[in-house]
Amino acid sequence: MAYWLIKSEPEECGLTHFIAASDQGIPWDGVRNYQARNFIRAMQPGDRVLLYHSSCQRVGIAGELRVISEPYPDPLQFDPDSRYFDAKATRVVPRWTAIDLVLASALSRLVPLVELKRMKAFKSSPLVKKGNRLSVMPLTREQWLAVEKIA
DNA sequence: GCCAACGTTGGC
């Protein structure tokens, strides 16, 4: 079982969306960055995921999710009407990958970025680095436990 | 809204 963190704009797909879909989960699609994609491809059912709210008034970690599918080809890459359409992707050789996630639990409070920056466990994490744009990243067990402890 | 960081694209 591995630990991950994913970023999302709460307006787009945040904690409230996962609460609303808490019985069936939500496909995590539309990722168009190779490094993030490669992390998605390494995910397995049962993996634990922290949901981070980005580009909003209160940036920080809002909830815990769980992976409930194997990685699969992101259907949006084949849809010409989607903003995530990719003309260079084929059914035989898909380029982008999606995964299904379900809410495990909302944190008792939002753990803000400023607080993460102070935590020893996140000292070297790309999450707290200025200019970081990685939207999917692995977490160490230490980082996961550190968040659970203070949430 | 601003700006820094960084990935992608395309000309050469």
Next chain:
DNA sequence: GCCAACGTTGGC
């Protein structure tokens, strides 16, 4: 294969 231009991300 280099690198400038451009677009996007994301904190503030």
